[in-house]
Amino acid sequence: MKWTGRFAGYNAESFRRDCLSGLIVGIIAIPLGMAFAIASGVKPEYGIYTTIIAGILISMFGGSRFQIGGPTGAFIPILFGVVMQYGYENLLIAGFLAGIMLVLMGLCRMGGLIRFIPRPVTIGFTTGIAVIIFSGQIANFLGLRDIQKHEDFLSNMKEIGMHLSTVNVYSVITAGICLAVILITPRLFPNVPGSLAGLVISSVVAALLFEGKVATIGSTFGPIPSTLPSFHFPDVTLERIGQLLVPAFTIAMLGGIESLLSAVVADGMTGTRHNSNRELIGQGIANMAAPLFGGIPATGAIARTATNIKNGAVSPMAGIIHGLVVLLVLMLFAPYASHIPLASMAPILMVVAWNMSERREFFHVLQSKTSDSVVLLVTFLLTVFTNLTTAVEIGLILAVILFVKRMGELITVHKVLPDPSSKHAKVRPHMVTEGHDCPQISIFTVEGALFFGAASTFEQSVMRTLQHRPKILLLRMGKVPFMDTTGESKLASVVKTWKNNGGMVLISGIQSQPREVLKRTGLYAYIGEQHFFDHTGDAINFALARLDQNRCAGCRHFAFRECAGLSNPELSPKQANPDMHPAHQV
Template sequence: MSGTGRFIGYQAKSFQKDCLSGLVVGIIAIPLGMAFAIASGVKPEYGIYTTIIAGILISLFGGSRFQIGGPTGAFIPILFGIVMQYGYENLLLAGLLAGIMLILMGIFKLGALIKFIPRPVTIGFTAGIAVIIFSGQIGNFFGLRDLPKHEDFFSNMKEIGLHLATTNLYSVITACVCLAILLILPRVWPKVPASLVGLVISSIVATFLFEGQVATIGSTFGTIPSTLPTFHVPEITWERIQQLLPAAFVIAMLGGIESLLSAVVADGMTGSRHNSNRELIGQGIANLITPLFGGIPATGAIARTATNIKSGAVSPLSGIIHGLVVLLVLVLFAPYASHIPLASMAPILMVVAWNMSERKEFAHLLKTKTTDSVVLLITFLLTVFTNLTTAVEIGLILALIFFVKRMSDLLTVAKVLPDPSVKHAKVRPHMVTEHHDCPQVSIFTVEGALFFGAASTFEQSIMNTIQHRRAKILILRMGKVPFLDTTGESNLASVVKDFKKHGGIVLISGLQAQPKEVLQHTGLDEYIGQQHFFAHTGEAIDFALTQLEQNRCIGCQHHAFRECADLSDPEQVKSRSQCV
């Protein structure tokens, strides 16, 4: 999708729609930006700066026409952990490094690879993040005093329990007012930004009824400046880069996943199609520039993107306008934001956590009671009780192990013989019995991917059978083998070499393009012999019958093939030899 292509057919009415949707999303983004920043352990204005700068850059350079970028709830546990461990200055550097990584991912066209992350893993860590966000706001909801914050979930829950006695009734009332508005207003007036209304009304309640009784943004973080952020390059040293690379990688991966998920949602709502690699580059540029102005990492925001579309957005201009609206509010109304109670911010984040929890999908996957349920549960628990990096790594490893196990279980190797009762005498496993099995020709049907997880099963199945009854000719029906890796090729080569060592002949029928290409690269096709490859099993059987030791056929009672009646009759053999 080219930059100009996103504005094809743009008209004056389109601009009006973009202005309206940009205004609506901008108003919604203001309280969220501050709330996400506070929850991440930084000052609220940094969330505003991120909303402005990243929001504009993502719309300008991204690959989705409707994407709204900015700080999101998904980043909260990661950013809070970085701030706690390394400090705010290092968070800026980690965000800058993540931006570079995202740009490189887009340049090397890795956008499609992120889509291969299993759904149970993404649902598991998203639900885990939701729990962390929700639990992290309990202290502000109840107005708990002198509440220390830790990186791990257990310690934070313990601190809340120890400080429950410091509950501030005024904070609870303020939080409940905001929460009530957040729950009721969308049902009555769905188009009115409930988070902003809840924030304003609960702030007014706290200011006039409980003045000085409730902690505010101003009393906790100082007055929010109404000036634009200044340009500042964080100190960059090789030692700091090495220290922050793991954190930056997690930011980049999560940012990429969230932005592409949001773009997919936008595609589903509008029938459009995003450019995943361009989207990664746009996200990278935003995360590279935003830290230079004090902003925190950003990504595509699914809820704000959906609101943008529902408000009638036509082009990326709505995202740019949304950033400009936030900028205007910052310049004109920043001093008033200092009076917002922290108790008013808490319900907003709790509702965000509830909405992002994927609770229905979570419950649905658990009910399936499959390996996906295990991956989901372990990823979720590790996200909550350890960290996101560990959770995603182990979740992906488990998903891979279970996938390999399922794929290996799908591989079947069965000895077969022609069934004369069906059309074209198709081969069937049930035709092979103790008294009906050719002593000289063994036919095996192989179905499924022949890869590292299943290759040994394939080799053992055939070797155990042919060693029990050493045949002269082995026919492998491989028409239903869609994939062969080098491990599978190695095991196939072992079977072929063992069979040829004992003077046997290996024939292969129906080989698909990919396995054939692997055999050509390794030279196994030449070792088997080009003349021993056939398109159809019938052709392979006809060739095999010409290679039989006819004296072994005389008197044979197995009659595995229709030709066996003649081959086993001494008189027929004698007459043929006389003719020769």
């Protein structure tokens, strides 16, 4: 059998490596799946179901060879908010709708849009999510009792403060043991998953020494079933769809961003290239299927994907095996999971939050003290104190506004004249002075994109010259790479005003994109094809031949080489211009 595509060159050795990697990642995924589910406000087994179903389907249908999918920390604030506001059943519907949206995004080839999300926005909301996850585990770490969970950060912090007197020493010891093992294990036993070792050791200690004194999964959520739930299609109504469209869109957007970021990380580690649109479709299929078996939304998990690669994965088979490993563990060891203390789960999520916080990048951007710092800080604060949807929306809007402002400031419009001291009489801004400026020809060099954020600057700079009633306007546009309809409108306004005052507009060096815009709008024809030149020198020669020589007589500006002869027609051409050149080469 000949393998093609993502399985090209696949053989028995590849399968062995995939089995080893899948086994390791599967073991790592089990405590994470349960922890993410608990933090999201649902039963721990729902995280296991998601790991199995979504993990297998993302590997089968996704666009990355190495992607490991499942529940992730990034989803915790969103899912917790949906559960608090709408309930678990509606969370399943929101996840299903998000899956449909992801499939549509992939079919519409929107996978490449990830590169347009500014880095300060992603760092801001990722760090904000990390703060929410970390702070959300303080109560379990300390074993606080009678805690009421709220949707907003400040209310949860107030709740913790009000119940600090209920600290459970046994929970703190259990959590401390788990945290210590998680931190020490990678140094002593690099190949052993620290989260699993911490979970097992702290659970055993709690069972032997603190039985009945710390809250467990079983005492809080009941026993974990050892089988997958039966197929169940949620009760979908138009009213529910209307209520859940915004949460579903938020889940879809975050899922798409996280999965594509994870795929990019995998590409960087392996030198491969993922298919972003296929990845979105795969994520969509997984998120449509998982809710049908009680699973919560899933996406690509960066840490587990990196672990998959580091342990020698070759193909998507590793991700499929990882899901099968979790299924096998569920069937064989589910009863034992009920004895896991909640205090043992807290350090796992705290470490996840710490690792995902991107703290170095966060402080690096802040220290730059640029507009990116503002975008980062606003996105971070809104993520923590409001919600992710608001944070991303305002963060993106702010980033766009600041980007447009920066781009608008980059455009330069300089009035220029030839510099006779340069080799080919290149035009320079410094040549234009009060006593040295042609009254009939105004030459402007325009540099930068002529778009809505800069078009007014261009128009105002050029129109100031009109008060001197020059006959000809020459625009040097060789350094205008882009023009939008607003830029075209402002240019059209200048051209029409100039023509209405009896003048003429010439354009030199225009690039292909602005030229096409002018042709589509009809401005190119209005200006006249004969008024477009490849070189400024040709345009100047054209303009000089059409001057009002009566205005030239007696002029002492001498802006061009030819001006001496035009100012005093009695001089011979050689006398008027001893350095005659057949054409300007500017």
